Amino acid sequence: xxxxxxxxxxxxxxxxxxxxxxxxxxxxxxxxxxxxxxxxxxxxxxxxxxxxxxxxxxxxxxxxxxxxxxxxxxxxxxxxxxxxxxxxxxxxxxxxxxxxxxxxxxxxxxxxxxxxxxxxxxxxxxxxxxxxxxxxxxxxxxxxxxxxxxxxxxxxxxxxxxxxxxxxxxxxxxxxxxxxxxxxxxxxxxxxxxxxxxxxxxxxxxxxxxxxxxxxxxxxxxxxxxxxxxxxxxxxxxxxxxxxxxxxxxxxxxxxxxxxxxxxxxxxxxxxxxxxxxxxxxxxxxxx
Amino acid sequence: xxxxxxxxxxxxxxxxxxxxxxxxxxxxxxxxxxxxxxxxxxxxxxxxxxxxxxxxxxxxxxxxxxxxxxxxxxxxxxxxxxxxxxxxxxxxxxxxxxxxxxxxxxxxxxxxxxxxxxxxxxxxxxxxxxxxxxxxxxxxxxxxxxxxxxxxxxxxxxxxxxxxxxxxxxxxxxxxxxxxxxxxxxxxxxxxxxxxxxxxxxxxxxxxxxxxxxxxxxxxxxxxxxxxxxxxxxxxxxxxxxxxxxxxxxxxxxxxxxxxxxxxxxxxxxxxxxxxxxxxxxxxxxxxxxxxxxxxxxxxxxxxxxxxxxxxxxxxxxxxxxxxxxxxxxxxxxxxxxxxxxxxxxxxxxxxxxxxxxxxxxxxxxxxxxxxxxxxxxxxxxx
Numbered sequence: 001x002x003x004x005x006x007x008x009x010x011x012x013x014x015x016x017x018x019x020x021x022x023x024x025x026x027x028x029x030x031x032x033x034x035x036x037x038x039x040x041x042x043x044x045x046x047x048x049x050x051x052x053x054x055x056x057x058x059x060x061x062x063x064x065x066x067x068x069x070x071x072x073x074x075x076x077x078x079x080x081x082x083x084x085x086x087x088x089x090x091x092x093x094x095x096x097x098x099x100x101x102x103x104x105x106x107x108x109x110x111x112x113x114x115x116x117x118x119x120x121x122x123x124x125x126x127x128x129x130x131x132x133x134x135x136x137x138x139x140x141x142x143x144x145x146x147x148x149x150x151x152x153x154x155x156x157x158x159x160x161x162x163x164x165x166x167x168x169x170x171x172x173x174x175x176x177x178x179x180x181x182x183x184x185x186x187x188x189x190x191x192x193x194x195x196x197x198x199x200x201x202x203x204x205x206x207x208x209x210x211x212x213x214x215x216x217x218x219x220x221x222x223x224x225x226x227x228x229x230x231x232x233x234x235x236x237x238x239x240x241x242x243x244x245x246x247x248x249x250x251x252x253x254x255x256x257x258x259x260x261x262x263x264x265x266x267x268x269x270x271x272x273x274x275x276x277x278x279x280x281x282x283x284x285x286x287x288x
Numbered sequence: 289x290x291x292x293x294x295x296x297x298x299x300x301x302x303x304x305x306x307x308x309x310x311x312x313x314x315x316x317x318x319x320x321x322x323x324x325x326x327x328x329x330x331x332x333x334x335x336x337x338x339x340x341x342x343x344x345x346x347x348x349x350x351x352x353x354x355x356x357x358x359x360x361x362x363x364x365x366x367x368x369x370x371x372x373x374x375x376x377x378x379x380x381x382x383x384x385x386x387x388x389x390x391x392x393x394x395x396x397x398x399x400x401x402x403x404x405x406x407x408x409x410x411x412x413x414x415x416x417x418x419x420x421x422x423x424x425x426x427x428x429x430x431x432x433x434x435x436x437x438x439x440x441x442x443x444x445x446x447x448x449x450x451x452x453x454x455x456x457x458x459x460x461x462x463x464x465x466x467x468x469x470x471x472x473x474x475x476x477x478x479x480x481x482x483x484x485x486x487x488x489x490x491x492x493x494x495x496x497x498x499x500x501x502x503x504x505x506x507x508x509x510x511x512x513x514x515x516x517x518x519x520x521x522x523x524x525x526x527x528x529x530x531x532x533x534x535x536x537x538x539x540x541x542x543x544x545x546x547x548x549x550x551x552x553x554x555x556x557x558x559x560x561x562x563x564x565x566x567x568x569x570x571x572x573x574x575x576x577x578x579x580x581x582x583x584x585x586x587x588x589x590x591x592x593x594x595x596x597x598x599x600x601x602x603x604x605x606x607x608x609x610x611x612x613x614x615x616x617x618x619x620x621x622x623x624x625x626x627x628x629x630x631x632x633x634x635x636x637x638x639x640x641x642x643x644x645x646x647x648x649x650x651x652x653x654x655x656x657x658x659x660x661x662x663x664x665x666x667x668x669x670x671x
Contacts, residue, residue: 055370055402071402073370074317075345105315105345105374133316136324137342148325149316149342151332156342 009036012046017064022057025219027178027204031125032061034181035094038188049092052081054106056132057206058098058125075106078113081120089262092121092192099126099140103159107139110161114168117196118261123188124161124199127206135209142246146213162201166254171196173253177203179227180250187252196260203248294466296427296459300366300392300452301326302466303434305336306474307390310361313341313352315371318404319456320394323366346371350378350389357387358496360483362438365389368456369396369410376414382449383418383512385497386486388441389449390434391419395557395608396456397638405639406456408557412585412609412617418512420450420519421586423556427464429583430454432536435474439526444484445518455558455608457639469534477533516587523584540589542581543596545571549578551654552597554622555606556582559635559642563606566647577651582618590625603630604654606642610634615661632661640665 009032022028039046049067053059055074062069072080077095085093102110102124113120129147130136137147137154140161144153162175172194174187184202191198205211205222216222226248233251236244294302301323304312312331314324330336339356343349346367353363367375372393382389393411397403411421420440424430430452437450454460486496500508523540531537544564546552553563560581570577580596582589597603607616614620619632633650636642646664653662 071400073399074374107344130316133318133321134325136316136321139344149314149328149340151329 007033009033012036012066013064014066020064021060023206023208025205025207026057027127027202027206027219028057028061028125030178030181031058031123031184031202031204032064034184035123035188037181037185038192041185041189042192044092044192048090049094050084051094051096052077052084053096054101056098056101056130057127058096059101061096075101075104076109077101078106078109078120078122082113082116082118085118085120085262086265089119089266093119094192095120095122097122097124098131099124099128099138099161100130100132103139103161107159110165111168114165114170114197114199116261117169117171117258119195119197119263121188121191121194121198122200123191124201125204126161126201127204127210128158129206129210129213131206131209135213145210147209148213162199162249162253165197165199165201169197170199170254171256171258171260172198173201174199174251175201175203175248175253176250177223177226177230177248178205179223180230183250190252190255194255195263196258203250290468290470291465292468293463294427294468295322295461295463296424296430296454297322297394297461298326299427299431299466299468300434300454301330302468303431304364304390305330306469306471307364307435307438307478308362308475308480309336309338309364311339311341311353311356311363312365313343313349313356313363314365315343315346315349315367317346317368317371319396319460320366320368320371320392322460323392323394327364346374347378350375350382353389353391354378354382354385354387357382357389358385358486358488360481360487362442362481363387363389364391364434366392366394368394369398369404372410372414373398376417379414379417379419379449381497384508386447386512386515387449388438388447388481390437390441391449391451392430392434393451393453394456394460395453403638404456406458406608407637407639408453408455408608409610409637411451411453414451415586415617418448418516419586420446420448420516420584421453422450422584423453423582424455424459425558425560425581427459427466428536429538430459431466431468432530432534432538435469435478436523436526436530436538438478438481440519440522442481443519443522446515446522447485448512448515448519453557458558467536473533477530520587520589523587538583540582540584540592541596542579542583544579544581546578546580546596546600548576550576550601551604551651552578552580552600552602553604553606553647553650554580554582554593554597554618554630556585556618557608559606559608562642562644563647566644566651569644570648570651575651585618588621588625593622594626597626597628601629602654602657603628604650605630605632606635606650607632608636610637619661631657631659634661634663635665
């Protein structure tokens with residue numbers, strides 16, 4: 001047995017970049033672990049993955065992973081990722097984003113990515129608050145929750161991101177919390193295998209800001225709460241709206257097959273020109 | 289006089305409160321975020337009678353600001369770096385619609401590579417947007433310039449928006465004693481905004497910013513050009529009146545030991561504090577060096593700069609920004625507008641510390657210049 005008790009996923013990380021910047025108790029660690037687990041279950045090699053992220057705590061994840069990545073601007077990773085996918089369609093393009101990045105400033109790109117059904121796997125870590133800038137209200141902050149820009153509670157109705165992306169046309173959508181690591185891993189596997197726009201919403205804990213401002217100081221307390229209010233989609237579908245108030249609906253929202261954008265483009269190129277652009281170089285990140 | 293210990297972010301939030309702002313659309317971004325947080329608290333606590341809008345991006349923040357301003361509301365917002373860059377499109381619209389918006393910009397480097405630390409590339413890159421730009425050396429100036437800006441921007445002969453620039457972290461996150469003036473005195477000073485021209489009024493319907501054919505577009509831009517020139521007189525008058533009421537008089541430029549100086553350093557923002565200290569040291573060693581602190585970058589105070597630097601042998605211009613291949617913006621403007629022997633120095637990009645040794649090096653290099661533009665403070669092994 002490995003006496004160092006080193007995580008089996010450590011081989012995927014850039015050790016020289018550790019320790020990471022995430023706060024103690026942050027949900028990002030669980031998401032990183034479940035991602036690698038899902039990736040292994042999907043039998044995808046890290047060297048075939050390129051990661052793209054925007055701005056925020058979640059967007060710092062690709063910087064720690066030993067694969068090619070782009071760290072871009074606030075809200076726009078899906079656009080950058082679209083460029084990568086169109087140019088090199090054999091790569092698995094994974095976007096790490098958060099509620100501020102994907103739902104606020106980048107909401108438009110999120111729905112257009114879903115509409116196009118371009119083969120990206122978007123993992124949105126939704127902690128209901130802007131963590132990186134210190135706890136301001138985000139478009140997914142529950143009504144009445146506190147943030148530094150809402151000292152008397154959020155007044156606006158939050159987005160239901162999974163419903164939004166489903167309606168916009170994504171072909172794989174699932175939502176879990178960080179208290180559901182196995183289910184999350186399985187959904188990440190399915191999302192990576194889905195040929196089309198895949199959206200994974202992970203309801204995550206931010207004990208530093210959301211927790212502290214909303215009377216849930218510890219990460220464990222928050223995860224217990226998330227687990228206790230979670231209801232699986234199949235069960236929730238049979239319940240009325242009133243009973244679902246304050247609940248987190250988890251599970252698979254969409255899983256369907258539809259034509260994928262980069263495929264359609266390459267098909268057209270093949271039909272018209274009878275050739276497919278080759279892509280030899282897969283990664284600039286070679287052996288250690 | 290009420291002295292508070294405050295960061296520049298706190299100071300500008302206090303200034304917005306004192307200036308009776310009506311609408312605050314704002315989006316968080318480091319290092320400007322705490323401005324938004326202070327204002328949220330002021331509004332929530334009833335200290336400010338204003339509408340606070342939690343927008344979804346900086347582009348929306350400036351758009352809401354323009355919408356509100358076009359109804360005659362007094363507007364304040366704050367941003368930084370990428371946020372300002374995202375506003376780029378709407379900054380031009382604010383100026384073109386002649387909306388007297390006041391915004392604080394916490395100066396921060398632009399990506400890529402991503403940096404949250406200070407330089408002035410963000411606001412300098414918006415130089416031609418039609419906004420007045422004022423640079424603060426410390427928290428007190430940041431507060432005073434926001435208050436002054438409402439008087440300047442809302443003047444019927446100006447009606448251009450104004451950006452008060454404060455160096456990220458260096459000013460936004462460090463505390464200093466700040467004189468926060470009395471509410472009544474500031475209220476009297478800023479008065480209320482009385483829209484003179486472009487204003488949405490159901491009694492007199494008007495379309496603002498409409499599609500304009502080549503017969504009129506150029507005139508609209510020419511009007512803005514003249515407004516920027518006019519703003520010099522207004523700024524001068526506001527400075528004078530502000531000095532009489534609040535006891536702190538400002539000019540377009542600050543002359544620090546320049547009168548007999550052989551070498552004059554020209555700089556903007558917080559670095560001026562360091563430069564002043566170094567000048568004192570060098571003066572004690574017998575060398576005649578001075579600092580011209582540029583407070584107002586737009587409109588560009590050519591005459592005021594010339595009056596101070598004309599007798600100097602050489603000028604060293606410090607830029608926390610770079611225009612690739614030709615050096616910093618301030619250096620290039622001084623070279624273009626003044627007949628002086630000037631040299632450009634690129635300093636402090638992306639939060640690189642500007643140390644007293646760097647300033648000494650700049651003075652030394654200016655005496656025997658080898659290049660027009662030099663980068664100061666690069667890591668030795670990279671050169």
